[in-house]
């Protein structure tokens with residue numbers, strides 16, 4: 404028979420073990436615990452109560468009556484045995500019950516555990532799958548990048564290989580061209596060497612020819628010199644003849660002039676009253692010729708040629724050239740005093756001209772003739788010469804005329820220079836270079852006292868009778884006349 408006070412306490416566990424433990428409770432019930440793995444089962448079983456009273460009384464009855472005791476003890480044993488059997492049965496039932504419950508629980512627990520495990524495993528699996536998927540994605544992206552880079556590198560390698568091949572081809576072509584050029588150069592060098600050789604031979608031949616020509620030229624120059632000497636001898640003979648002829652004609656002319664001058668001078672009533680030809684003209688002497696005049700403020704007489712025809716007459720001639728018989732390359736003293744033939748070529752004299760032009764205002768007229776028969780004149784409304792201390796400095800103003808648009812007398816204020824006294828503005832000596840005495844500047848565009856060149860020799864002469872603004876610097880004129888007349892004439 405089961406005691407209703409039995410209590411069963413069970414706790415769930417995953418596995419089953421077999422450990423029993425017993426403890427006494429304060430209520431008199433015995434507590435059993437079964438350890439099955441991590442689970443413990445606790446049972447409270449009732450203990451057998453005191454059935455026959457105290458033992459002291461029982462012993463006393465044995466001592467009194469042994470037979471009665473024996474029967475009672477047998478009964479007690481039988482009771483105990485039945486109790487034991489009940490207990491064992493109950494225990495077996497309990498065990499079965501526990502086992503059945505445990506089986507179901509265990510199955511449920513196992514199912515739950517399996518489900519939990521599967522869930523967790525699925526979660527882990529899904530997480531792992533997601534991670535692996537991400538990793539695979541990353542790997543695929545990395546692989547794609549690597550593939551792209553490798554393809555790029557391969558393309559670059561291909562391009563490089565193509566460019567290198569092109570370059571190699573170009574280099575080969577250039578090398579071929581260089582080789583061709585070298586061949587051409589070698590050919591040209593050979594040609595040049597041949598040409599140089601020919602030139603050298605030609606130069607040698609030319610040198611020989613030059614030497615021969617030099618010898619010929621020397622011979623010819625010697626012959627020319629001899630010819631020139633012979634020509635000079637013959638020309639000198641001719642010139643001497645001409646000079647003799649001209650001297651004869653001059654003497655004849657001089658005789659004729661002296662006769663005329665004598666006749667003219669005879670016409671003068673009082674020569675002391677006439678300082679210039681204008682004065683002579685004013686008293687009715689209207690024939691050109693040589694007249695006797697007096698220097699102003701003195702009684703010193705001089706002779707002058709008077710032109711009573713040109714431009715109204717009354718001109719006192721201060722310079723005349725027309726045949727080259729008089730040498731005009733004279734000294735300072737001769738230009739001061741005058742020289743030549745009054746009736747022919749002459750220079751009246753700087754001192755007389757200075758005295759006349761300082762006494763009153765004069766006009767200067769210059770008449771010119773070239774070798775072709777053309778005539779021209781230059782006229783200055785004001786003309787004067789300073790004294791000898793001022794080197795007979797010339798002053799001119801009021802130019803007009805036909806012998807050039809501008810005056811050929813050079814800069815006004817030029818001093819007079821001769822071959823022995825240099826007052827010009829040149830580093831050189833113009834009188835010595837150009838011949839004659841003149842108001843040279845440096846050396847200026849005119850010189851009417853230069854060398855007289857005959858016809859045919861009057862061109863390309865820079866020291867001849869020059870009037871630049873009419874005939875240029877290299878043309879020597881045929882005839883010149885310089886003459887003065889008072890401005891108030």
Ligand SMILES: [Ca+2]
Pocket residue numbers: 825826827828829830831832833
């Ligand atoms: Ca000089």
